[in-house]
Amino acid sequence: xxxxxxxxxxxGIKILDLTSVxxxxxxxxxxxxxxxxxIKVESPEGDSTRNTGPRLxxxxxxxxxGVNRNKxxxxxxxxxxxxxxxxxxxxxQADVLMHSVRPQKMLALGLDHETLLARNPxxxxxxxxxxxxxxxxxxxxxxxxxxxxxxGIADIMTIQSGTPRYLPTxxxxxxxxxxxxxxxxxxxxxxxxxxxxxxxxIPMFETMTSYVLVEHLxxxxxxxxxxxxxxxxxxxxxxxxxQTQDGFVCMMPYTDKHWQTFFTQSGHPEYAVDExxxxxxxxxxxxxxxxxxxxxxxxxxxxxxxxxxxDTHEIxxxxxxxxxxLESDAHLKSVGFFxxxxxxxxxxxxxxxxxxxxxxxxxxxxxxxxxxEHTRAELLNAGLSAEHIEQMLTRGAAKQHSGEQS
Numbered sequence: 305x306x307x308x309x310x311x312x313x314x315x316g317i318k319i320l321d322l323t324s325v326x327x328x329x330x331x332x333x334x335x336x337x338x339x340x341x342x343i344k345v346e347s348p349e350g351d352s353t354r355n356t357g358p359r360l361x362x363x364x365x366x367x368x369x370g371v372n373r374n375k376x377x378x379x380x381x382x383x384x385x386x387x388x389x390x391x392x393x394x395x396x397q398a399d400v401l402m403h404s405v406r407p408q409k410m411l412a413l414g415l416d417h418e419t420l421l422a423r424n425p426x427x428x429x430x431x432x433x434x435x436x437x438x439x440x441x442x443x444x445x446x447x448x449x450x451x452x453x454x455x456g457i458a459d460i461m462t463i464q465s466g467t468p469r470y471l472p473t474x475x476x477x478x479x480x481x482x483x484x485x486x487x488x489x490x491x492x493x494x495x496x497x498x499x500x501x502x503x504x505x506i507p508m509f510e511t512m513t514s515y516v517l518v519e520h521l522x523x524x525x526x527x528x529x530x531x532x533x534x535x536x537x538x539x540x541x542x543x544x545x546x547q548t549q550d551g552f553v554c555m556m557p558y559t560d561k562h563w564q565t566f567f568t569q570s571g572h573p574e575y576a577v578d579e580x581x582x583x584x585x586x587x588x589x590x591x592x593x594x595x596x597x598x599x600x601x602x603x604x605x606x607x608x609x610x611x612x613x614x615d616t617h618e619i620x621x622x623x624x625x626x627x628x629x630l631e632s633d634a635h636l637k638s639v640g641f642f643x644x645x646x647x648x649x650x651x652x653x654x655x656x657x658x659x660x661x662x663x664x665x666x667x668x669x670x671x672x673x674x675x676x677e678h679t680r681a682e683l684l685n686a687g688l689s690a691e692h693i694e695q696m697l698t699r700g701a702a703k704q705h706s707g708e709q710s
Contacts, residue, residue, distance in 0.1 A: 312339020313665040317492065319343065320394055321375070322403035324351045326448070326474050327508065328432045329371040330481030332402060335488065336374035337658035339667050340400075343682055344377045345391065348703050350675040360651040363675050372672040373655050378683070379676030379703035382413060387701040391415075393686040395424055400488055402430040406443050417503035427501040428491045432484050436507040446508050451476035455512035460520065463539045480511045536588055542595030545624040546602040546610075552624040553602065553610045560584065563594075565617045570601050643669045679704040 310316065317340040321332040329344075329351070336342040344351075350363060357366030380387040395401060401420060403410060410416050410431075417429040431437075434446020452458060452470045461469040484506040491504050519538065523530030537543065545552040557566045560583060567576040575581055575597065580590040587594055602610060607623065614621035625633060631642055631654075645653050655669040679702050683693045696702040 310339075311665070312667055313662060314338040314340035314492075317341065317399045318397060319400040319402065319488075320345055320391075320398045322401065322405065323432055324404060325353055326367070326371055326477035327481050328402060328404040328484065329353075330478055331432065331484035331488070331506075332375065333371050333373060334482065334485040334658070335400075337660070337667050338662075339665055342375040343394070343678070344372065344375045344673065345394075346377055346379050346675060348379060348381050348700065350379070354675065360653075361649065364672060369653065369655070369672050374667060374670045375673055376678035376682065377673035377675055377705075378679040380679075381701050381703075382415075384696075384699070384701040386696055386699075388413065388415070390683055390686065390688060390696065390702065392423065393688065394682065395420055395427065397686060398424065398427060399492065400428040400430060402432060402484070402488065404432040406445070407431060407433060407437060408443050421501055421503060425501055426495065426499065428488060428495065429501065429503045430484060430488050430491075431503065431505045432480070433505060433507045435509045437505060439507075441509065448474045448476045451480075451508045451512050454509055456516045456520065457512075460516070460534065460539060463534060464541055464543070466541075476508055476512045479515050480506060480508045483511045537591045540592040540595055542592055542599060546599050548602055548607040548610060549605060551607045553607050554622045554624050555598070555602065555610060555614060556620040557598070558620070562619050563587070566598070566601075566619060569613070569617055572601060645669065645671055647671050674705040676702075676704040 314335060317335075319332060319335055319340050319342045321328065321342050321344045323329055323332065324346075332340075332342045332344070351368060351372075353365065353368040353371070354363040355365055356368065359365040380391055382388050382391060403415075407416070417431065420429055421427055433442075434444055434451070435441035449470055452475060455476070457471055457475065458468040461467070461471070487504050487506050491502055495501060519535040520533065522535050523532030545554050557563045563581055564576040567573060567581075580586050581594055605613075611621055611623065613619075630636060636642065641656055641659075643655050643657055645655060647653065653671065657669050658667065679697075680693055683696075683702065684690065688696075693702065697704060
């Protein structure tokens with residue numbers, strides 16, 4: 305049997321992406337990096353992140369660039385019946401439709417999963433929701449800060465630092481985006497076996513709570529036997545980069561051998577036989593004391609000493625990179641992690657490539673799209689006539705970027 309030759313892992317997969325901000329766009333960017341054709345469907349106002357951060361031209365701001373490479377953009381006003389009909393034509397050709405709109409709103413628009421799966425039974429319909437359908441919070445708005453707070457992240461920060469905080473990264477959006485990407489991939493794989501599409505739901509609250517409780521459910525895995533909740537090793541205030549004489553080092557002795565070597569070779573053999581630190585179960589109980597003690601030892605030498613020490617004794621360690629160090633990091637440079645591109649206006653942009661490398665699938669970073677840059681071309685591909693498209697553009701049912709090529 306002849307098998308189709310593909311140049312990328314998701315060659316031939318068409319995705320309609322009705323998501324915005326970071327959660328959904330990060331998921332669809334991962335799929336675009338695997339070679340899927342991702343068509344970003346935006347309202348006339350465009351994704352709000354088009355205006356978040358510095359920019360060289362309107363609509364291509366920093367945050368938008370970070371999660372929308374390798375995509376196309378069409379602009380439809382889905383409140384207009386003709387625009388909705390145009391979207392349905394695209395649905396007929398699509399493998400995946402993903403959205404981050406409240407389910408109630410999609411139902412009101414006639415774009416709910418039951419309607420679209422009846423129209424295209426092979427469709428993977430992915431709802432990227434704040435909260436699972438049918439639950440007590442179903443339909444509520446959800447943003448990263450809200451989900452970080454609800455899922456316990458602000459609390460574990462309180463346990464560690466004494467102050468409730470959010471992680472200083474868009475952790476919920478990005479973590480849930482990764483979950484959405486792998487859920488869509490799993491559904492596509494199942495469709496290869498069954499020929500049948502399906503509705504899948506990726507709720508942020510449940511996804512992020514699952515993420516947090518991997519280690520922090522802890523003793524509550526044993527109901528009735530342990531009241532301990534929260535993994536002590538990562539909650540101690542002393543779990544942080546160790547301060548050296550001239551900076552910081554990230555050092556991670558973990559095994560019994562690591563700790564024995566660290567203590568004996570640093571001139572503190574008495575701690576290598578201290579019963580609090582000889583076994584992992586004891587170290588977990590006395591983790592705060594252990595990390596505080598290690599910090600005191602490390603503070604006596606410069607960073608370079610400890611990096612060489614750990615390399616010699618095979619203890620995991622690394623320098624603590626600042627954000628501004630990442631682009632010059634020796635490893636990231638050697639693997640070509642950053643790519644500079646010039647767009648058609650001569651503006652220079654910098655992108656990261658996908659961190660995943662596949663032997664038989666390579667997608668180089670490509671420029672994020674301008675709002676409505678591909679509207680005309682994609683509607684023509686969907687079967688609409690040029691005259692019909694021009695009429696929609698004139699009425700405002702659709703919008704194209706002024707520099708779009710027909």
